[in-house]
Amino acid sequence: MKTHRTVPSGLTLLAYLVAFAVPVVLGVAAVGSSPYLLSKVVPEEHRETVASFGTAAASLSGAGGGLFSPAAEIGEQRYTIPGTPVAHEGEWSPRLADDYPAPEGLVPGVDFAVEIVDDTYIAHWPCRHDVPVWSFDAPPGSEADLAWAVETLASASGLALRYAGPGSEEDRESRGAISVTYGDHPMFHNAEVAGVGGPAIWPEGLILQGSVTLRPDQISPVPGDPWSRALTMHELMHAVGVDHAARHSREIMAERPGPDPQMHLGTGDRFALHLVGCH
Ligand SMILES: [Zn+2]
Numbered sequence: 001m002k003t004h005r006t007v008p009s010g011l012t013l014l015a016y017l018v019a020f021a022v023p024v025v026l027g028v029a030a031v032g033s034s035p036y037l038l039s040k041v042v043p044e045e046h047r048e049t050v051a052s053f054g055t056a057a058a059s060l061s062g063a064g065g066g067l068f069s070p071a072a073e074i075g076e077q078r079y080t081i082p083g084t085p086v087a088h089e090g091e092w093s094p095r096l097a098d099d100y101p102a103p104e105g106l107v108p109g110v111d112f113a114v115e116i117v118d119d120t121y122i123a124h125w126p127c128r129h130d131v132p133v134w135s136f137d138a139p140p141g142s143e144a145d146l147a148w149a150v151e152t153l154a155s156a157s158g159l160a161l162r163y164a165g166p167g168s169e170e171d172r173e174s175r176g177a178i179s180v181t182y183g184d185h186p187m188f189h190n191a192e193v194a195g196v197g198g199p200a201i202w203p204e205g206l207i208l209q210g211s212v213t214l215r216p217d218q219i220s221p222v223p224g225d226p227w228s229r230a231l232t233m234h235e236l237m238h239a240v241g242v243d244h245a246a247r248h249s250r251e252i253m254a255e256r257p258g259p260d261p262q263m264h265l266g267t268g269d270r271f272a273l274h275l276v277g278c279h
Helices: 026-027 035-041 044-060 142-159 225-238 267-276
Strands: 017-021 130-134 161-166 178-183 193-201 207-214
Touching: 130 142, 142 161, 142 225, 142 267, 178 225, 193 225, 207 225, 225 267
Parallel strands: 130 161, 130 178, 178 207
Antiparallel strands: 017 193, 193 207
16 A cells, blocks of 8 residues: 555545456356456466356356355455644535435445545545546556546546546655556455555545556456446546445446446446535
8 A cells, every 4th residue: 555655644544445356257258259358357277167168157157256256355445544634625625424315216335335434524535626647557558448437437526537647656646646557456366356446535534645456457458348447437436435336236336246347337326426526
């Protein structure tokens, strides 16, 4: 975790990292037709098994974990540095969760969830502040999907997110920005974890920093790949303070994705973005 290195002593900071699992069903169903999917979804030691199973294996890899997934735990880490709050920056004020009841038909914790600080405040970025999203070590072909995800989230949330291109080392730790790194992360020792993302949260829910790490082998070299886009969107949504919806729900923020990657925001996703956004 790099986020808490940049925080001056005397601040309280909560940093969340939430992992996103690989959709095993997708990988198995695609065996034979797509070597790319096979290599990106199935751990090497299982590949022969998967290949011999072929599409019949798809029916074995349904709910409850599937063929190769002994119920992977979704990781979450939290760091606290004791101290006093920072002054609020720009147009920002605390947002009380009680002021935002769920609309009819949406169930909190099932259809959507956001980060709540002290059981009281909805964590959110400042509005009317440019939030650059920098990429680091982005593989060829990935840029268009990242730009697409940033634009989609900006439009749906009203947050002033913009894709800013490859960042420098300085940008990686800069406050007021989101970093998207294509590379390794300690949580990736679990072969099912495809990406992690989260915000750094100051007292009363002020978010001033976000970080995302994506496993490069989960990103297609061909722009427009549904899984690359779903994964990128999911982790970016963590970075703006959105938490998981129920497993296999038709939301980008589903705790575990279903067989079809969600490329489009669900109604729960949209309400969560309203809670953390600027509309
Ligand atoms: Zn997640």
